[in-house]
Amino acid sequence: MLCRIGLFTILTTLLALPLRAEGVTSFTLDNGMDVVVIEDHRAPVVVHMVWYRVGAADEKPGKSGIAHFLEHLMFKGTDAHPGKEFGELVEANGGSDNAFTSWDYTAYFQRVAADRLDLMMKLEADRMTGLQLGDKDTGVKTERDVILEERNQRTENNAGALFNEQTRAAQYMNHPYGVPIIGWKHEMAALSKEDALEFYETYYAPNNAILVVAGDVDPAEVRVMAETHYGPIAPSTKLPDRARPAEPPQLAERRLTYADARVAQPYVLRTYLAPERDPGDQSEAAALVYLADLLGGEGATSVLGEKLQFETQTAIYTSAFYSGLSIDDTTFGFVVVPAPGIGLQEAEDALDKVLAEFMETGVDQAHFDSLKMQQRASDIYVRDNIQGLARIYGAALASGFSVADVQGWPEALQAVTPEDVMAAAERLLDRRRAVTGWLTRPETQEVTQ
């Protein structure tokens, strides 16, 4: 199977996974900053991450993109370490650093030799409250040009990315998950230094942050370092609640067609509003993980692959995807890329036929058992990637989950039964809560061939 068609970054269950409890220590500093330490002594390396419980879905209306813009501006220096000194110090120590923004969190990380951890903490603690953007706007405006070029590169130059953006906006009628993380272009162009600083001062505080340290470290030493560098930072007393506008009942199916001359391969995308993992109750989400794998995981064994790629040549690629790690309602989706000569209506009808048949026939026990075996194995494979483990904990804690929730996820997955999967499917597959999108070329009016 050649996986040439990278339509989506599909979060496989491997990424959603587990962790051995024995290598993980967690505690909270007096100022409210949560700390997770993951030990892995195989190589003299450490990953140091600070996660903030704020993301694009926490932005004010009209200020889309400010969470991500601030992430960029966080590299502009502080009084203690002006300009690019932070990055230069990381590089001078052979390290690498980066940051990322999601709807639910913003994170900064460095990967360095384990004996440089203290310096990383000193620098990251300094920029938690010490950011200086200067009196003039020049640097901020230049960086705004950079994020506009970033949007050009990721979205404007990519018909599939524009299509995803439109589909998502239709999926969420009221919740800010419908707004792109990078921002709508016209709102990005108007973001100011004041917008960034207001966001920074509101959300960047130790009691709104999680420190994750993973690698060749001793938890007791990490605690001392964390108390030294992060401990003195005063907690914020005015953190807003993370209550986002909720979705109203979705009563009407939505459909859209996006036509773009740059489309080489038309396809159908269907997403359903879906429940996310809930702290303390992850069973419904666990069932949906299996549903996605059963229907559209591995092409050669999934139900969609079998029916549309093997038994008939309706599609050249099919997939089902679901990621439950989210604060509010997430999405469950399907992609069908039709084979030559098959129209988009035909592809969509074939998808719906397969789903209807699945609801009749139910789960194949052997396939289900194989997926459970793979879930157990991923508990082994995931331990080879310490940075991946750090991200699992950081993303979960920044999204309101506890360490116990993260460590309980493998058990929640193992506890799922085929009946659970079918019940979850029954609740999920309601077209009134779905968006169906067609990505196509302008000249190809839909023709049944």
Added chain:
Amino acid sequence: MIRFLCKIAVALALALPAQAAVEIEEVTSPGGIDAWLVEAHEIPFVSLEIRFKGGASLDAPGKRGAINLMSGLLEEGAGEMDARAFATARDALAASFSFRAYNDAMSVSAQFLTENRDQAVTLLRAALIEPRFDDDAVERVREQVLSGLRSDAKDPDKIASRTFNEMAFGAHPYATAIDGTEDSVTSLTVDDLRAAKDRVMARDRLYVSAVGDITGAELGVLIDRLLGDLPATGAPMPDAAPYDLAGGVTVVPFKTPQSVAVFGHRGIKRDDPDFFAAYVLNHALGAGGFGSRLMDEVREKRGLTYGVYSYLLPRDHAELVMGQVASANDRIAEAIKVIRAEWAKAASDGITVKELDAAKTYLTGAYPLRFDGNGPIADIMVGMQMQGLGVDYIATRNDKVNAVTLDDVRRVAAELLQPDDLHFVVVGEPVGLDVSN
């Protein structure tokens, strides 16, 4: 994300040797196949990396894309199993296999658990030795390749790099994409695929590394069983590639808001005594970090792009210095102007002491950090073998970086960086660009 992660740069970094506290054991199997092993018994699985030198460049004349399509079919039915039976068996073992073609190598990567290692190896052996190339599987994967080719034809990044290669490499395989053209892929037969397999998957071009929960004796038995029945010899290696591209600008009109530019000229061989001086030079010039001159001038000072970088590309049959940038259609001309100026400045003046020191501390400090997992270590080790480096290289690599002097860099910069030879292929609707060719 604050910075664009450059896959090409990452690949190059991993292909370079590295240094860390890993103990490499050189294993020769009873059947005479060499492998490098790092035993790591903490986690009960093995990462196995296999390479066949030559890769897709060994496509027979007129059969471009055969090795790529063949690679995609190894897992689509083997021995007694059709594609679905194979996938079912693999998933039941929770093993993962990947087969990929590149310009200079074909790779086989596998991960399998200790608890069912023998069964996983039996399955992988079937894919390597007895692939079926069933008609329905061939047609299914062929359609996937064709779909990918059609998508690439509408992707500005792909259009840019493919145009550059077509203009640069004449009749050499490097001039065309490894996945072939719609015509060549459409006409490939099952016989072509079997012939392609025998051209590339042979023991006289084989490199093996393993990391994980296995001993040297066990690995020897394993690789004999897995690889012992491959043919002894394959097709002769390709000739050196000509480089025919003069300096200039080529525009490929494409309706999209942001222009993508790929640029480059002749480079330096991996085994050239000046390679490390060139590597240090490129780090300072454009390796992508915020310390690099291109990032500083094009992004930080002017906001013209989200990402700009340059890299050394020492392939087996040609060597290039390459780079890439993307800017809005009305700003790409300025970005190119700035890049040309930086190229010329580095060519005439070299780099500063501060830049040299920063590059050295970064490169030597980053070096042991690469060895942080079974998968990455196996990948690095197989790359080292393909470059003809010995296990002892790990201990001396940082010395080679540290030995580079300011004069070395200045001399190499004057030879390597040729601003007038730089050719830019620009895909988009660029405004105000002075076009040649």
